[in-house]
Amino acid sequence: MSSGADASQGGWSRRRFLGALGGTAAVVAVPAPASSPADPESTPVATPTPTPGAHRTGKAAGPRPLYLGTYTSVDGGGTGVGLATYDPSTGQVTSSGALTGVTDPSYLAVHPDGRTLYAVDEQTAGAVTAVRLADRKILGARSTGGAGPCHLSVHPTGRWLLSANYTSGSVAVHPIDTSGALGERTALVKHSSPQPGPGQDGPHAHQFVTSPDGGHVLAVDLGTDTVYTYRLDTTKGTLTEVSQAHTRAGAGPRHLTFHPGGRYAYLANEVDDTVAVCAYDQATGALSIGDPQSSGSTGSATNYPAQILVTSDGAYAYLANRGDNTLARYAVEADGARLRLLDTVPVSGDFPRQIAFSPDGTLLFAANQRSSTVSVFHVDGTTGQLRLAGAPFASPVAVCALPL
Numbered sequence: 001m002s003s004g005a006d007a008s009q010g011g012w013s014r015r016r017f018l019g020a021l022g023g024t025a026a027v028v029a030v031p032a033p034a035s036s037p038a039d040p041e042s043t044p045v046a047t048p049t050p051t052p053g054a055h056r057t058g059k060a061a062g063p064r065p066l067y068l069g070t071y072t073s074v075d076g077g078g079t080g081v082g083l084a085t086y087d088p089s090t091g092q093v094t095s096s097g098a099l100t101g102v103t104d105p106s107y108l109a110v111h112p113d114g115r116t117l118y119a120v121d122e123q124t125a126g127a128v129t130a131v132r133l134a135d136r137k138i139l140g141a142r143s144t145g146g147a148g149p150c151h152l153s154v155h156p157t158g159r160w161l162l163s164a165n166y167t168s169g170s171v172a173v174h175p176i177d178t179s180g181a182l183g184e185r186t187a188l189v190k191h192s193s194p195q196p197g198p199g200q201d202g203p204h205a206h207q208f209v210t211s212p213d214g215g216h217v218l219a220v221d222l223g224t225d226t227v228y229t230y231r232l233d234t235t236k237g238t239l240t241e242v243s244q245a246h247t248r249a250g251a252g253p254r255h256l257t258f259h260p261g262g263r264y265a266y267l268a269n270e271v272d273d274t275v276a277v278c279a280y281d282q283a284t285g286a287l288s289i290g291d292p293q294s295s296g297s298t299g300s301a302t303n304y305p306a307q308i309l310v311t312s313d314g315a316y317a318y319l320a321n322r323g324d325n326t327l328a329r330y331a332v333e334a335d336g337a338r339l340r341l342l343d344t345v346p347v348s349g350d351f352p353r354q355i356a357f358s359p360d361g362t363l364l365f366a367a368n369q370r371s372s373t374v375s376v377f378h379v380d381g382t383t384g385q386l387r388l389a390g391a392p393f394a395s396p397v398a399v400c401a402l403p404l
Contacts, residue, residue: 064088064358065133067117068374069108069367069400076372078396081105081119081131086403091363091376091389101138102129107151107354108402112158116180117402120149120163128152128163128174130182139181145188146170151207155217160186160237162208162217169203171219171230173237186237189230197225198250199271206254206270212262216242216285222252222270227278229285245287247276255307259336260314266339268305268319273297275308275319275330277339296328296344297321307355309364316384320352320366327352327366327377329384345386349373353399363389365401374401 068082080100086093105119115134121127121141126149130139146165153162154176161174161182170190175183191203204223210232211218217239219228229243247253252271258280259265265278267289274292281287296319297303303323310317314336319328326344333340349368356365357379364386366375373392380387 061088063094065404066093066365067108067110067402067404068395068398069105069119069354069402070395070397071104071106071122071399072102073104073123074397076396081108081117082395082398084393084395086358086363086365086376088358088360088363091378093374093376093393095393095395099131099136099138102131105129106399107149108400109152109154110402110404111154111176111180112156114404116176118152118154118161118182120144120152122148122150122166124148124167126163126165126168128161128172128182130176130180132180139179142174142182142185144170144172145185146172146190151205153209155210155232155234156214157234159234160232162210164205164208164219166204166206166222169205169221169223171205171208171228171239173232173239175237187239189239189241191219191221191224191226191228194224194226194244194246196223197252197271200224200252207256209256211280211282211285212258212260213282215282218256218285218287220253220256220267222254225249225251225253227253227256227267227287227289229287231285243284243286245278245289247289248272248292251276251292254305257308257310257317259310259332260312261336264336266308266310266317268295268308270304270306273303273305275305275339277337279337293339294341295319295321295324296326296341297324298344299324301325306353309355309357311357311379311384312361318355318364318386320347320355322351322353322369325350325352325368327355327364327386329386331384342384345377345388348375348388349392354401356401356403358403363403365403367395367398367401368392369397369399372396372398374398 063085066084070078104122117131126144129141146168148167150166173187200223207220230239251269254270301323306320317330350371376389377386
């Protein structure tokens with residue numbers, strides 16, 4: 001069965017069912033995007049704030065907050081957003097309870113000012129919830145207009161929340177007010193073209209993010225084998241499609257990460273177990289997807305790449321492999337235009353659904369869905385090598401880790 005299919009399994013979407021099941025060197029380059037004069041309409045309205053975990057600064061002193069996503073509607077799941085702290089030097093994680101009142105918070109993001117947490121409510125009647133971190137007060141939830149929202153991100157202006165409805169194959173935009181609370185939805189776009197890829201029953205939006213230049217927002221759709229580029233009207237919160245980039249049929253693209261230089265991005269393809277280097281044109285928003293290459297998986301288990309990250313200096317990239325249960329390490333070469341597979345390391349858990357850097361970039365967190373654990377790794381700043389930082393931390397049906 002295709003990992004992207006949205007078959008019902010006792011009320012679960014196909015993507016959730018996969019995670020609950022029991023666990024059982026190529027070089028590719030792409031041409032540089034053509035240079036063109038800056039498009040005034042694509043000029044960012046604000047300088048993007050670095051995503052937490054994506055930059056290297058001095059190591060923080062004392063324990064730091066860690067928020068954990070889970071499913072609350074499954075056996076053995078959590079009771080809400082998991083609360084914990086981590087030691088930025090040792091990587092040791094300590095539980096501090098849970099924030100209840102949020103249903104199926106399977107993906108988390110934080111506002112650029114660090115004051116508000118956002119969570120998807122991955123249910124049939126999908127929603128997004130805002131939480132004020134100072135006192136952990138829930139500021140309310142808003143409908144995403146679709147089913148099974150699985151990803152969200154905050155536009156670098158801090159004024160718009162972007163979310164992806166997996167089951168419905170649509171993307172949504174919500175305004176964010178000065179308190180961090182969400183307003184009524186301003187945009188909802190369903191991916192109706194092209195037709196679903198092999199083995200897919202419809203579109204399945206898996207990610208919705210802003211480009212590094214801030215001028216465009218991109219939606220990765222596993223069901224249609226397409227990455228859609230939109231222009232976001234930062235006054236009205238509406239979306240206008242400007243470009244589509246297509247993978248090979250049946251690739252099942254899941255997650256896109258940009259190189260810090262802004263001219264290249266890396267795409268994890270869940271269904272055909274590959275990654276691809278993409279060229280990005282900042283002026284037009286057009287993405288050009290390169291040839292697929294190895295995820296590094298070598299075992300007998302079927303493997304589903306989940307998420308790919310790149311270090312803030314652009315030197316290394318890491319891919320989470322579900323099934324193979326490894327983290328693949330790549331050297332990033334040619335100013336971002338090439339990935340070279342170096343090695344893989346065991347994730348010390350089962351089914352690493354999501355990975356994230358600590359804000360200083362010296363730790364990597366892996367949320368392991370089937371083993372209900374979070375593994376923490378030290379990241380060598382020179383070689384990019386990963387070293388496990390002690391025994392994994394137990395967390396019910398861990399599907400997202402957000403270190404701040």
